[in-house]
Amino acid sequence: MLRIAIQAKGRLNEDSLELLSEAGVSIENGKRKLLARSGDFPLEVLYLRDDDIPQAVSMGVADVGVVGLNEVEEKGFDVETVHSLGFGKCRLSLAIPKAEAYDGLGYFNGKRIATSYPAILSRFFERNGIEAEIHEIAGSVEIAPSVGMADAIFDIVSSGGTLVTNGLREVETALHSEAVLIAGRTLSEEKRQLLAQLLFRIEAVERSRGMKYVLLNLPHEKIPEAIRILPGMKSPTILPLAQEGWSSIHVVINEKELWTKIEQLKAIGAEDILVLSLEKMIR
Known part of the structure; x- marks a missing residue:
C-alpha cells in the first residue's frame, strides 16, 4: 500500500484528486477524514496542511506527496522531487509600493521585507549580495507596507490582483512554483514499484491534455x-x-x-x- 499526502483543502486538493481520478484511482469521500483509501489501486490518501507535507514525507509518515514546490524549497526537508505536475502554478516575488521608484535589486539593501518564506528569500538575497531585514509573518503579508510593518513584501503571486488591490507592484521573481510529486528517499522496492505504476498513469493523463x-x-x-x-x-x-x-x-x-x-x-x-x-x- 502506497500512502500519498495531499492538501486537506484548497485548490491543490481539488486538482490532486481530479488527477488521481483521471488516472483511474478513485478515492473514498475524504471530507472530515484524515485517511481515505482507494478501492481500485493500492493507495491511501493522507490529508494534511500543505506546509506539513514535506516533513511528513521526509519522516516516512507518507510515502509520497503532492505539494507546491515553494513549500519544498522553504521547508528544506530531505525529499525527492519525482515529477512536476503542471497545476498550481505561481511565483514567489518581491513587491514594493507602486509609487516607489525601483532601479534594481540594490533597492532592497537596508529595507525591511515581510514574508512567509524567509528561507527562500534569504537564499535569494545571499546569491545577489543583498543585505536586508527579513521579517517572517503568517498570512496577510500584502498589508505589511500599508500598516508600517515593512518596506516591501515577498509573497506568492498568481494573477497579481491582490498586489494591485493593496497598492503594490511586483518587481523581482525569485522562484517559479507549481505542484510537484515528492517521495521519501527510503521507499521499499515494493513501494517504488507502486510509485512507478502511479507515475505511468499520471503521465498518460498528462500526454492526452x-x-x-x-x-x-x-x-x-x-x-x-x-x-x-x-x-x-x-x-x-x-x-x-x-x-x-x-x-x-x-x-x-x-x-x-x-x-x-x-x-x-x-x-x-x-x-x-x-x-x-x-x-x-x-x-
Whole structure:
C-alpha cells in the first residue's frame, strides 16, 4: 500500500484528486477524514496542511506527496522531487509600493521585507549580495507596507490582483512554483514499484491534455501532402476505404494547431473530418 499526502483543502486538493481520478484511482469521500483509501489501486490518501507535507514525507509518515514546490524549497526537508505536475502554478516575488521608484535589486539593501518564506528569500538575497531585514509573518503579508510593518513584501503571486488591490507592484521573481510529486528517499522496492505504476498513469493523463484525435478521408494521391501537414506521434495511420481511390487518415494533433491543420487539409481535398477528445495517451 502506497500512502500519498495531499492538501486537506484548497485548490491543490481539488486538482490532486481530479488527477488521481483521471488516472483511474478513485478515492473514498475524504471530507472530515484524515485517511481515505482507494478501492481500485493500492493507495491511501493522507490529508494534511500543505506546509506539513514535506516533513511528513521526509519522516516516512507518507510515502509520497503532492505539494507546491515553494513549500519544498522553504521547508528544506530531505525529499525527492519525482515529477512536476503542471497545476498550481505561481511565483514567489518581491513587491514594493507602486509609487516607489525601483532601479534594481540594490533597492532592497537596508529595507525591511515581510514574508512567509524567509528561507527562500534569504537564499535569494545571499546569491545577489543583498543585505536586508527579513521579517517572517503568517498570512496577510500584502498589508505589511500599508500598516508600517515593512518596506516591501515577498509573497506568492498568481494573477497579481491582490498586489494591485493593496497598492503594490511586483518587481523581482525569485522562484517559479507549481505542484510537484515528492517521495521519501527510503521507499521499499515494493513501494517504488507502486510509485512507478502511479507515475505511468499520471503521465498518460498528462500526454492526452490539449490533444485531439482526428479522422479524415482523403484521395490517395493527396496522402504525401497530408503526411507533410500531419506528422503524428510517429506518423499518421492510413487505412484504405471501400470507396476506390480514397483512404482514411487517423492522427493525434495538439489542440493549439487544430484549426490551422484542418484548414490546410481541407485545402488539399480532405472530407468528413471528425475531431474526438483524447482521454489517455499511453506509450
